[in-house]
Amino acid sequence: MKSVGNWQLMLHGVVFLTYDQQGGPRGVGKAESVNYVMTMEQHRIGRGTLLLRQMFSAESLTAPHPGFPELFQTGETYHGEPLVDHQHPHNVFAELAALYTLPINGKVSWLLYGGPSAEPALGPVTYIHRASASEDPAAPLSHHLQDSTHTSFGVVTTGFIVDRFKLEASAFNGHEPGEERWTIQPAALDSWSVRGSVAPTRNWTAQYSSGHLVKPEADEPGNQGRQTASVAYNRPVHDGAWASTFAWGRVQKEFETFPLNGYLLESTVSFLQRNYAYTRMELVDKDELFPNATQRASYRIGAYTFGGVRDLLHNHEWQLGLGADVTFYSKPSVLNPVYGTDPVSFHVFLRVRPGLGG
DSSP: OEEETTEEEEEEEEEEEEEEEOOSTTOOEEEEEEEEEEEEEEEEETTEEEEEEEEEOOHHHHSOTTSEEEEEEEEEEETTEEEEEEEOOOOSEEEEEEEEEEEOSSSEEEEEEEEEEBOOSOSSSOGGGOGGGTTOOSOOTTHHHHTGGGSBSSEEEEEEEETTEEEEEEEEOOSOOOSOTTSOOOOOOOEEEEEEEEOOSSSEEEEEEEEEESSOOTTSOSOEEEEEEEEEEEEEETTEEEEEEEEEEEEEETTOSSOEEEEEEEEEEEETTTEEEEEEEEEEEESOSSTTOSSOOOEEEEEEEEEEEEEEEESSSEEEEEEEEEEEEEOOGGGHHHHOSSOEEEEEEEEEEEOTTO
16 A cells, blocks of 8 residues: 555455366366456545545466366356356456545445446455455355355445445346456346445444346346345454454345355464465355256255465565365265265465565
């Protein structure tokens, strides 16, 4: 962060260089890179504050086709076919947005947010920006039930901050990004969401949100209703910090009689300045593992990840870490012929990001 005249500037980003080995008969091993860079510019305008946000990713170039291998992951398409056991790369223009906040009195402020690539008021803080997920290179299996709208091509949000509470409502383009990851794909603001958030203390935050998405999936008919709730806890500890998130998401697809639920608990602790330990535990309902089946079924999948990182370089300019993790799974036995009895997946990676004083 630095000041230039009346502007406050911030740069944030991360690059993971990873060998990804997914287990079982459907698993593959590939080299890949998860990456993004985010810039922000803040400036006073009258009594209010303008914040400009941009986020870019090169994952369309650094993800092996058809995407990052990830056992039991589903969502979006590749060459017109549903992605299964892969996580899609993020878009080059992951965010191009502006936020204006205007204080009304000592405890009440009005906000207006939006842009051609932005995030509606739906879901928890996306996993990319959660401190509790900062060392994990993989997307949660529950991503498409909780925070997949973090890149929507067309968003307008307004709301109020009242003391420790925030109330927001959004109109947005509910279609998930297409396969052309380097383009912005505008469409009508046909979907809506509302979210209430509270920060009762310095270390705790919570939110509940609900939304209606018009035909979000390119390969599926119908609309979706989504609900999410989350609680996050962040606190400093001696020579480090501890961040945890619990999140729940539920999706009701218009053409299905059963809802899909996703439960996530993740935590990252840094200690002795250079060391990080993290975990992510999920229970997720998946109905897209066999997209060509004549009858759609839902399977409850468990994924349990344990990992750690050690910074090889840790100074004001850079943090370069060497890390690894391993993931175990639970699943219905009917999936054993396809996924194996006890698949195990792992990552080995280098992680680089700007230092806190860079």
